[in-house]
Amino acid sequence: MTIAKEKARVAGGPQHGLTADAYRSEDIWQRECQTVLSKNWVFIGFAHQIANPGDANPVSCAGLPLLTVRGQDGSIQVFHNVCLHRCMTLVDKPKNVGKLIRCPYHAWAYDLEGRLRAAPHFAGTGKQEFDGFDLKEHRLKPVRTHVWHDWIFVNLDGNAPEFEDYAGSLINRLEGIDYGKLEPIGLLDFGEIDTNWKLIMENFIEPYHVQFVHSSTTDQPLEDHYTITDGNCLGSAVDLKEEVGTSGSLAVSSRYLTLYPNFILGRYFPDQLGVYLNVPVGPGKMRQYRALYTTEGQKLSEEEIQGLKDLWWDVHKEDHEMVERMYEGRKSPVADDGGLLSPAWEDSVRAFQDMIERDLASDGTSPGTGMAAGAPANA
Numbered sequence: 001m002t003i004a005k006e007k008a009r010v011a012g013g014p015q016h017g018l019t020a021d022a023y024r025s026e027d028i029w030q031r032e033c034q035t036v037l038s039k040n041w042v043f044i045g046f047a048h049q050i051a052n053p054g055d056a057n058p059v060s061c062a063g064l065p066l067l068t069v070r071g072q073d074g075s076i077q078v079f080h081n082v083c084l085h086r087c088m089t090l091v092d093k094p095k096n097v098g099k100l101i102r103c104p105y106h107a108w109a110y111d112l113e114g115r116l117r118a119a120p121h122f123a124g125t126g127k128q129e130f131d132g133f134d135l136k137e138h139r140l141k142p143v144r145t146h147v148w149h150d151w152i153f154v155n156l157d158g159n160a161p162e163f164e165d166y167a168g169s170l171i172n173r174l175e176g177i178d179y180g181k182l183e184p185i186g187l188l189d190f191g192e193i194d195t196n197w198k199l200i201m202e203n204f205i206e207p208y209h210v211q212f213v214h215s216s217t218t219d220q221p222l223e224d225h226y227t228i229t230d231g232n233c234l235g236s237a238v239d240l241k242e243e244v245g246t247s248g249s250l251a252v253s254s255r256y257l258t259l260y261p262n263f264i265l266g267r268y269f270p271d272q273l274g275v276y277l278n279v280p281v282g283p284g285k286m287r288q289y290r291a292l293y294t295t296e297g298q299k300l301s302e303e304e305i306q307g308l309k310d311l312w313w314d315v316h317k318e319d320h321e322m323v324e325r326m327y328e329g330r331k332s333p334v335a336d337d338g339g340l341l342s343p344a345w346e347d348s349v350r351a352f353q354d355m356i357e358r359d360l361a362s363d364g365t366s367p368g369t370g371m372a373a374g375a376p377a378n379a
């Protein structure tokens with residue numbers, strides 16, 4: 001076992017969570033980048049953010065600078081956002097680059113398919129090429145990419161299963177959605193959050209906190225919830241016996257689903273979706289966005305859209321306070337053995353943590369590395 005202590009797995013009692021270093025250690029963050037965030041399909045951006053040919057959006061995955069680009073033919077490609085010449089990052093903010101991605105340093109230029117088109121004066125004044133250097137042999141380094149509806153995923157190591165297989169359990173749970181009618185109606189940017197990204201995921205897939213943390217923004221009794229652990233899809237769901245509630249609060253049957261490791265989709269019956277983009281930045285830093293969608297082609301007024309944005313802003317802010325304080329609490333020795341997990345409501349959290357442990361162990365690092373201080377290697 002790489003992180004949690006074996007003694008935590010006592011049959012019949014509550015399980016412990018991951019030890020504090022799984023969230024706070026720079027070493028484990030680096031291992032996570034090499035494993036969890038490289039070998040799986042990681043969500044990096046929304047296709048609607050690069051709607052037109054030439055639109056380019058710099059993003060981050062596993063700490064690496066990547067660039068999502070809409071090509072002339074409308075397809076999306078993802079490249080390492082790094083010039084082949086002096087390894088500058090090419091694009092530093094979302095923009096339309098026209099037909100060429102041009103490095104600001106020495107004006108090396110690449111077309112939207114990543115082919116090197118210009119390296120001005122590289123071989124001397126007015127000359128680009130020389131023996132051993134042919135523009136045609138150089139192109140931006142692509143990343144394995146899959147675009148699923150509005151959602152752009154990458155698999156950095158190139159070895160993950162085909163996306164449809166990887167995400168099959170999530171896709172099956174979304175039956176009935178007419179993706180042809182899926183329409184983004186708003187994007188919330190929460191900026192940086194001072195927490196570990198895994199705490200955001202764990203928070204989302206347990207229904208236990210909803211009644212306490214979101215008492216003013218939601219109206220979904222705990223007793224109507226259940227957890228979901230289904231392959232790479234973890235989460236929870238609530239089937240309300242009757243759909244009531246006051247306007248401005250969430251009071252509908254819902255599905256809170258994730259695709260391991262970082263994709264979050266909320267489905268709110270009968271006709272809305274929300275998708276969170278969670279960007280791990282470091283052990284104690286992440287960024288978060290939320291896109292709001294309608295799924296039945298309904299036309300909402302500006303006031304209705306603003307009301308939804310306000311509701312979701314408040315719900316997320318309530319969660320952010322909790323996950324920042326959980327990160328802070330993990331400075332304490334109290335967190336060394338990972339706290340306690342409810343067998344009724346947090347089995348989904350434990351399943352997520354099991355997957356993290358499995359992936360961290362896959363880098364071949366000795367099992368003792370990353371354990372809590374004082375924990376014997378084979379406890």
Ligand SMILES: [Fe+2]
Pocket residue numbers: 203204209210213214319
């Ligand atoms: Fe929450």
